Amino acid sequence: MQALSAYHTVFQNYLTENDFSYEPKELYEPVNYILGIGGKRLRPLLALMGCELFSKNINRALPIAMAVEVFHNFTLLHDDIMDDAPLRRGKPTVHVKYNINTGILSGDVMLILAYHFLQSTEGSVTMTHKLWAIFNKMAREVCDGQQMDMNFESRNDVTLSEYIKMIELKTSVLIAAAFEMGAVAGGASLKQAAPLYEFGKNVGIAFQIQDDLLDTFGDPATFGKKVGGDIVQNKKTFLVLKTFELANSAQKTALTILMATPTHDELAKITAVRTIFEALNVQQHAERAMDDYLQLAFAALDETTLSGAKKTYLKEWANELNMRRK
Amino acid sequence: MQALSAYHTVFQNYLTENDFSYEPKELYEPVNYILGIGGKRLRPLLALMGCELFSKNINRALPIAMAVEVFHNFTLLHDDIMDDAPLRRGKPTVHVKYNINTGILSGDVMLILAYHFLQSTEGSVTMTHKLWAIFNKMAREVCDGQQMDMNFESRNDVTLSEYIKMIELKTSVLIAAAFEMGAVAGGASLKQAAPLYEFGKNVGIAFQIQDDLLDTFGDPATFGKKVGGDIVQNKKTFLVLKTFELANSAQKTALTILMATPTHDELAKITAVRTIFEALNVQQHAERAMDDYLQLAFAALDETTLSGAKKTYLKEWANELNMRRK
Numbered sequence: 262m263q264a265l266s267a268y269h270t271v272f273q274n275y276l277t278e279n280d281f282s283y284e285p286k287e288l289y290e291p292v293n294y295i296l297g298i299g300g301k302r303l304r305p306l307l308a309l310m311g312c313e314l315f316s317k318n319i320n321r322a323l324p325i326a327m328a329v330e331v332f333h334n335f336t337l338l339h340d341d342i343m344d345d346a347p348l349r350r351g352k353p354t355v356h357v358k359y360n361i362n363t364g365i366l367s368g369d370v371m372l373i374l375a376y377h378f379l380q381s382t383e384g385s386v387t388m389t390h391k392l393w394a395i396f397n398k399m400a401r402e403v404c405d406g407q408q409m410d411m412n413f414e415s416r417n418d419v420t421l422s423e424y425i426k427m428i429e430l431k432t433s434v435l436i437a438a439a440f441e442m443g444a445v446a447g448g449a450s451l452k453q454a455a456p457l458y459e460f461g462k463n464v465g466i467a468f469q470i471q472d473d474l475l476d477t478f479g480d481p482a483t484f485g486k487k488v489g490g491d492i493v494q495n496k497k498t499f500l501v502l503k504t505f506e507l508a509n510s511a512q513k514t515a516l517t518i519l520m521a522t523p524t525h526d527e528l529a530k531i532t533a534v535r536t537i538f539e540a541l542n543v544q545q546h547a548e549r550a551m552d553d554y555l556q557l558a559f560a561a562l563d564e565t566t567l568s569g570a571k572k573t574y575l576k577e578w579a580n581e582l583n584m585r586r587k
Numbered sequence: 588m589q590a591l592s593a594y595h596t597v598f599q600n601y602l603t604e605n606d607f608s609y610e611p612k613e614l615y616e617p618v619n620y621i622l623g624i625g626g627k628r629l630r631p632l633l634a635l636m637g638c639e640l641f642s643k644n645i646n647r648a649l650p651i652a653m654a655v656e657v658f659h660n661f662t663l664l665h666d667d668i669m670d671d672a673p674l675r676r677g678k679p680t681v682h683v684k685y686n687i688n689t690g691i692l693s694g695d696v697m698l699i700l701a702y703h704f705l706q707s708t709e710g711s712v713t714m715t716h717k718l719w720a721i722f723n724k725m726a727r728e729v730c731d732g733q734q735m736d737m738n739f740e741s742r743n744d745v746t747l748s749e750y751i752k753m754i755e756l757k758t759s760v761l762i763a764a765a766f767e768m769g770a771v772a773g774g775a776s777l778k779q780a781a782p783l784y785e786f787g788k789n790v791g792i793a794f795q796i797q798d799d800l801l802d803t804f805g806d807p808a809t810f811g812k813k814v815g816g817d818i819v820q821n822k823k824t825f826l827v828l829k830t831f832e833l834a835n836s837a838q839k840t841a842l843t844i845l846m847a848t849p850t851h852d853e854l855a856k857i858t859a860v861r862t863i864f865e866a867l868n869v870q871q872h873a874e875r876a877m878d879d880y881l882q883l884a885f886a887a888l889d890e891t892t893l894s895g896a897k898k899t900y901l902k903e904w905a906n907e908l909n910m911r912r913k
Contacts, residue, residue, distance in 0.1 A: 284731075285731060285734040285735055285738060287734055287737070287738055288730060288731065288734040339691055339692070339695060342688075342691060343688040343691060343692065362668075362669040362737065365665055365668060365669060365691060366665070366669065366730060366733055366734060366737075368695075369665060369694075369695075369698065369730055370727060370730040370731075372695065372698055372699070373698070373723065373726045373727050373730065374727070376702060376719075376723050376726075377723050377727070380716075380719055380720060380723060386712045386713050386716040387712050389716060390706075390712040390715060390716065393702075393706055393719065394706060397699065397702050397703050397706060400699045400702075401696060401699050401700070401703065404614060404692060404695055404696040404699065405610075405611060405614065405696075407692055408611040408613055408614040408692060409611055411613070411688065411692075412611060412613055
């Protein structure tokens with residue numbers, strides 16, 4: 262297995278070689294724009310890692326890496342329209358920089374381009390047919406997850422298990438499928454690849470819980486986004502839903518009022534909500550949940566016949582991604 | 588070959604069997620809604636007809652028929668948002684009946700569902716791989732065409748040949764691909780199916796020119812939409828672009844002013860524009876262009892080894908679709 266930076270370089274080079282300088286430029290320029298403003302490239306990296314578990318030739322998974330990254334950015338593009346988000350990775354979102362119609366149509370063509378890349382994967386048609394099935398299922402689940410997320414905004418009875426299901430669909434299945442498809446492109450059978458899907462899915466859930474944690478308790482110097490943003494937006498995160506599970510009636514009432522009352526004093530609101538979280542140790546509960554999902558991920562890994570060195574590599578990667586040092 | 592009504596019944600039954608009563612219902616209910624408000628089912632019919640040219644079992648093409656109809660309705664759904672259209676087939680559009688976010692996300696999932704149906708086509712993986720390639724190319728071209736159409740709105744130098752290219756991409760390639768994919772599912776080789784694609788493409792271009800003609804010169808009693816709508820919306824149709832090709836400078840100036848000046852008297856505007864069209868015989872030019880494209884379609888058909896009876900059936904169908912009696 263290679264250093265993460267090596268996978269990153271391989272993917273960035275492929276992205277540069279495959280830039281979208283097509284006509285009509287009004288359609289494809291936004292595609293280049295959103296793919297160009299960076300991101301961690303977590304999903305392409307997983308596709309390449311999944312491939313290398315079974316093959317020395319990670320180039321076989323490059324079209325898959327591209328498909329999952331283009332698909333991921335399609336979801337960001339359309340989600341940003343739905344949320345009317347002004348910024349993405351510190352830059353204007355596509356519908357702000359261009360306009361909403363461009364955002365809709367360029368997003369549509371990205372979804373189609375993802376299928377193009379997937380189909381161009383070298384190998385037998387039997388193999389690409391498997392990739393197609395994995396991708397179709399994943400893509401639909403991501404839409405289901407996005408709809409659940411939107412439904413949660415107007416509901417006051419969302420449970421923690423519903424929330425976990427939502428982040429599994431909206432976020433984790435793509436991480437899982439990227440890893441699984443990479444493995445299939447590397448020569449894994451569907452049976453060999455299935456536990457890798459489980460590994461990716463559970464790492465993805467832990468990663469999303471970490472995202473909730475960092476948004477409220479992260480270090481402003483390194484977080485990248487504004488700490489407390491979820492609180493200001495009244496998002497029903499893991500922390501909020503765990504609080505409603507654990508809180509006494511006074512705490513429930515306080516949090517409900519804080520979330521329902523518009524305020525100009527964002528800092529005071531953040532401090533007040535965080536005080537409730539801290540009184541109930543929800544930070545520790547979230548960390549424990551992360552660890553539980555990582556243990557599920559590692560258990561899936563232990564079902565595979567991968568070498569001990571490869572398993573160790575993947576566990577260290579998952580721990581590092583989730584800032585866990587156990 | 589069967590009567591058109593027989594294909595229609597087969598498809599409608601399949602559509603009913605495959606209704607989208609899934610969760611989350613907020614995502615799938617709009618899918619059922621737009622598929623339920625009708626339409627001619629032209630594309631599914633072509634998929635079934637294409638299949639029957641090579642196989643007695645038209646059921647093999649039903650997933651393709653569904654894929655092209657779901658894809659077509661996905662484009663209508665997103666186009667209606669981009670155009671902010673209030674009505675579709677006399678009913679409220681999805682983004683009006685629900686909301687824009689629902690329109691975007693339900694459209695996205697329809698595009699994915701189209702790929703699902705396509706993949707579920709029975710047959711060898713080699714065959715479904717061919718379908719996938721045809722579909723990918725078509726889907727991307729439809730986006731290109733929609734972008735060209737949007738670009739035309741703000742341009743004053745659109746040529747007739749650019750317009751033909753736009754309608755080819757936006758409308759005809761889907762009609763062509765539906766026919767070609769149906770044939771492939773029926774057992775045709777790509778070489779056998781290629782002229783059928785050309786047939787469908789040229790019939791589709793004629794059909795779109797007819798749409799322009801009917802919008803201005805159609806019988807209000809049978810047209811279904813408001814006659815003159817294109818004129819009111821200053822659309823750069825075949826009629827307008829042909830007029831700019833043929834007009835003297837006074838006529839050009841008159842049409843330019845009519846298209847640039849907001850008016851509350853729609854009827855006066857429709858009458859004035861139609862008078863210019865009539866002075867230049869653009870109706871006859873459009874009819875001649877339709878005939879030219881139908882002749883191209885028939886020439887493609889004559890390249891095939893289909894029986895004379897099948898060729899006659901397809902020519903009669905194309906003539907009837909385009910209300911030509913030659």
